Amino acid sequence: MLTVRCETRPGIVAGVTSYLAEHGCNISELSQFDDKITGQFFMRTVFNILPNARASFTQIQAGFVELADRLGLVWQMYEADRPARVLIMVSRFDHCLLDLLYRHRKGELNIEISAVVSNHLDLRPIAEREGIRFVYLPITQENKPAQEAELMKLVNETDTELVILARYMQILSDQLCHQLHGRAINIHHSFLPGFKGAKPYHQAFDRGVKLIGATAHYVTADLDEGPIIEQSVQPVDHAYYPEELVALGRDTETMALTRAVKLHAERRIFLSSDKTVIFK
Numbered sequence: 001m002l003t004v005r006c007e008t009r010p011g012i013v014a015g016v017t018s019y020l021a022e023h024g025c026n027i028s029e030l031s032q033f034d035d036k037i038t039g040q041f042f043m044r045t046v047f048n049i050l051p052n053a054r055a056s057f058t059q060i061q062a063g064f065v066e067l068a069d070r071l072g073l074v075w076q077m078y079e080a081d082r083p084a085r086v087l088i089m090v091s092r093f094d095h096c097l098l099d100l101l102y103r104h105r106k107g108e109l110n111i112e113i114s115a116v117v118s119n120h121l122d123l124r125p126i127a128e129r130e131g132i133r134f135v136y137l138p139i140t141q142e143n144k145p146a147q148e149a150e151l152m153k154l155v156n157e158t159d160t161e162l163v164i165l166a167r168y169m170q171i172l173s174d175q176l177c178h179q180l181h182g183r184a185i186n187i188h189h190s191f192l193p194g195f196k197g198a199k200p201y202h203q204a205f206d207r208g209v210k211l212i213g214a215t216a217h218y219v220t221a222d223l224d225e226g227p228i229i230e231q232s233v234q235p236v237d238h239a240y241y242p243e244e245l246v247a248l249g250r251d252t253e254t255m256a257l258t259r260a261v262k263l264h265a266e267r268r269i270f271l272s273s274d275k276t277v278i279f280k
């Protein structure tokens with residue numbers, strides 16, 4: 001797989017596809033977007049190296065540098081089926097963790113789970129039952145910097161590519177958000193931009209909405225403001241009390257988060273300033 005982003009200009013698609021064809025590759029998937037507002041160009045290509053190709057993946061990767069520099073590309077080339085290494089952060093709610101573990105076990109998510117990290121012990125049995133390392137990092141205002149440093153040490157030691165906040169209920173510091181820029185996904189239990197912060201289902205009940213939802217987004221220092229990846233909604237009516245909205249919300253949350261993780265793991269998402277470009 002090859003992902004590319006750059007200032008838009010003629011000849012990028014032709015240059016890239018010609019290079020791959022000349023090196024004995026067959027393109028099986030190609031998506032592109034030319035953002036006329038930002039002047040940015042995005043492309044994702046899936047290709048296979050034909051049996052009679054004279055170049056190996058490593059040689060194709062190395063040979064691409066000259067073309068990429070000439071076209072001013074920001075690019076990455078991957079072994080398409082290499083799983084993305086993820087670390088899952090949880091607090092006390094288990095529904096998003098259980099759904100991710102189930103989809104992973106069923107082979108629906110091309111991920112490798114390096115650890116489950118929590119500020120509570122409630123969900124340790126779930127992780128241990130799956131044979132996944134569980135790391136307990138309780139958070140207080142006093143120990144937050146030290147605990148976040150422990151988290152980053154774990155992220156680096158395990159070569160984690162994506163941190164998933166699966167209803168993790170502590171606010172990450174600005175420094176940690178900067179360190180995890182573009183590689184931390186949170187599930188917010190409302191249809192953003194509505195009902196930010198804590199207790200969105202009670203806010204929804206008080207407002208009398210007819211739809212509730214959940215939003216998976218990249219984590220930024222601005223709470224619930226990160227670039228949106230996936231949203232899911234469900235119809236409700238006057239008969240849904242807050243506890244019923246919470247119960248229904250478990251469906252929208254798991255659906256939005258799992259889809260977002262799948263899109264990230266398949267390298268289908270590009271960050272474009274404070275928004276996303278996604279090739280589904």
Ligand SMILES: Nc1nc2c(c(=O)[nH]1)N[C@@H](CN(C=O)c1ccc(C(=O)N[C@@H](CCC(=O)O)C(=O)O)cc1)CN2
Pocket residue numbers: 165168169170171172173177186187188189197198219220221222223224225226
């Ligand atoms: N820097 C960020 N950190 C986190 C974000 C984010 O968008 N940016 N999202 C949250 C998840 N979340 C909403 O989706 C959320 C979680 C917790 C709170 C909150 O007020 N927490 C209290 C403590 C609550 C507790 O201990 O149970 C607090 O931290 O003071 C608001 C929103 C995850 N982190």
